[in-house]
Amino acid sequence: MNDKKPLWLSASALYVTALLSTVFVFIIFCAAEGLFMSGPTLFSSVWAPDSQQFGILPMVAATLALSFSSLIIGWLLALGCLCYIHGFGGKTSASLLSALLRIMTAIPTVVFGFASVFLLVPLIRDAFGGSGFSWLTATLVLSLLITPTMAIAMEGAAAQTAAETSLTAAALGLSKAENFVWVVLPASRKWLRGAALLGFGRAAGDTMIPTMLAGNAVQYPGSPIESFRTLTAHIGLALSSDVGGTAYYSLFVAGGILLALSAGANLLLRSLRGDGEE
Amino acid sequence: MKMKNIVMTAMICILTASAATAAPLDSFKGQKGKIDIAGGTAHIPVMQEAAKRIMSANRDIRITVAGGGSGVGVKQVGEGLVEIGNTGRALKKDEIEKYGLKTFPFAIDGVAVVINPENKVAELSFEQLGDIYAGKITNWKQVGGADAEINLYVREDGSGTREVFTEKAINKGAVSAKANVVSSNGAMKTAVAKDARAIGYVGIGHIDKSVKAPKLAGMTATQENAANGKYTVVRDLYMNTKGEPSGLTALFIDYIYSPEGQQIIKESKYIPLKRK
Numbered sequence: 278m279n280d281k282k283p284l285w286l287s288a289s290a291l292y293v294t295a296l297l298s299t300v301f302v303f304i305i306f307c308a309a310e311g312l313f314m315s316g317p318t319l320f321s322s323v324w325a326p327d328s329q330q331f332g333i334l335p336m337v338a339a340t341l342a343l344s345f346s347s348l349i350i351g352w353l354l355a356l357g358c359l360c361y362i363h364g365f366g367g368k369t370s371a372s373l374l375s376a377l378l379r380i381m382t383a384i385p386t387v388v389f390g391f392a393s394v395f396l397l398v399p400l401i402r403d404a405f406g407g408s409g410f411s412w413l414t415a416t417l418v419l420s421l422l423i424t425p426t427m428a429i430a431m432e433g434a435a436a437q438t439a440a441e442t443s444l445t446a447a448a449l450g451l452s453k454a455e456n457f458v459w460v461v462l463p464a465s466r467k468w469l470r471g472a473a474l475l476g477f478g479r480a481a482g483d484t485m486i487p488t489m490l491a492g493n494a495v496q497y498p499g500s501p502i503e504s505f506r507t508l509t510a511h512i513g514l515a516l517s518s519d520v521g522g523t524a525y526y527s528l529f530v531a532g533g534i535l536l537a538l539s540a541g542a543n544l545l546l547r548s549l550r551g552d553g554e555e
Numbered sequence: 556m557k558m559k560n561i562v563m564t565a566m567i568c569i570l571t572a573s574a575a576t577a578a579p580l581d582s583f584k585g586q587k588g589k590i591d592i593a594g595g596t597a598h599i600p601v602m603q604e605a606a607k608r609i610m611s612a613n614r615d616i617r618i619t620v621a622g623g624g625s626g627v628g629v630k631q632v633g634e635g636l637v638e639i640g641n642t643g644r645a646l647k648k649d650e651i652e653k654y655g656l657k658t659f660p661f662a663i664d665g666v667a668v669v670i671n672p673e674n675k676v677a678e679l680s681f682e683q684l685g686d687i688y689a690g691k692i693t694n695w696k697q698v699g700g701a702d703a704e705i706n707l708y709v710r711e712d713g714s715g716t717r718e719v720f721t722e723k724a725i726n727k728g729a730v731s732a733k734a735n736v737v738s739s740n741g742a743m744k745t746a747v748a749k750d751a752r753a754i755g756y757v758g759i760g761h762i763d764k765s766v767k768a769p770k771l772a773g774m775t776a777t778q779e780n781a782a783n784g785k786y787t788v789v790r791d792l793y794m795n796t797k798g799e800p801s802g803l804t805a806l807f808i809d810y811i812y813s814p815e816g817q818q819i820i821k822e823s824k825y826i827p828l829k830r831k
Contacts, residue, residue: 326712326713327712394745394746394749395749398749399749399750402750406704407704407706408706408708408735408746408750408752408753409750410735410746488738489742492735492736493711493735493736493737493738494732494733494734494735494736495732495736496732496733503733504733504735506736513738514711514712514736514738515711515712515713516626522647522649524712524713
């Protein structure tokens, strides 16, 4: 729309697009090879590369289960943080919470994972049985991990709306909390969904937390205290010890499915957002 | 006369000292360049010590040592990214064919079953161990322990430790799908040390006070027993090169097989192997 856009802008846009397309093409090609080599065993439930069984369905199910369980808890936590910061909390404690959330985004996931192995895993084991490496453990930590990202995304929108409406609301005799509940929150609906999308992407893509805490047994998610393996953990585990051959190429299929999953979630939430809404 | 004696003694001392320390490293004299090593994590102590000694004898040689696991070792050496790729398992046939690899077994490492030190169980038979891993025995009470559920831990596919355990300790038996999978000897030790109901396995060199190795079919898991054949769950550690090694890489491999190299292997708690 603007003729005077500098060359380097177009160049960098082109570069990034080309780079991303290369990644997509590479994964699709390798996934096709993996599909060809492993054939129908890929879409079965047994992962036993020694006996030519490359089933990755339990891991697809585990990825979905863990992402959604963490998303639900994390999103509610993020919403809670938002309500506290913009509506109900005291000024000092609200800004403290806000600062804490920002600090949390900077903590490497491996630190969360490592601390949880020593603190949370024994607690879960003693309270609920099993080995402690479980869906539940991974969900608790993963939801904590994605909460700050989502809360900050929500907060950006809410802060702007609150700033725009606070004078009018005060003139109408609304308290800060009332303004938040009746005006700010409904106006930020789009952003609440956007935050969920961000959170889902992070939850589905995280590797460290499920590898360290979910136990990595290849089985369908049954009970919250049982162990399972996500696609990301699977890729990480298999990559470090196996190269070449069908098992290796089947990892690209896993990567492709992961890609399709987050692209699918993106499209779904985008269509939910709709066009008529502001 | 006295003076002469002192000088003589000093000279003999210097000569023998230099003969003792420099001889194995003599071959590196006048050499220049670098060697990159990656792969199996069990190898790292040996590789690092050898690299340190070579580099302090000759400043013109640079040796880097990285981990990554057996698979990484095969891939990187095969693709020419490193000169030596280490594996804790024998190379697969397709790996040798695909990359044209030469393999050099240089040490023996035993793999031991480990349980939590709180666990009273002192001995397991091969049959019991197989049944535990297959998920047929699910309570420690069934093998003489406390009335508690058994939590299984295994290593990931392709792990050298897992391979020798599956082959020699549970006779290629099935492993329950509920078993937790951990990705290194260290992670295994942490898991078992923290879980009173756990059973897992690690390289013998990794055993310390945090875990307990019960007798396996009457055999005590020590490196001495692994060396003299009294403990049978053992594997070799390998260095691998793409094609016949040459130049510095060949010298490095020779050094590992030299008496000094064998000493380093012993100090790293493994049993040295003679060159085949």
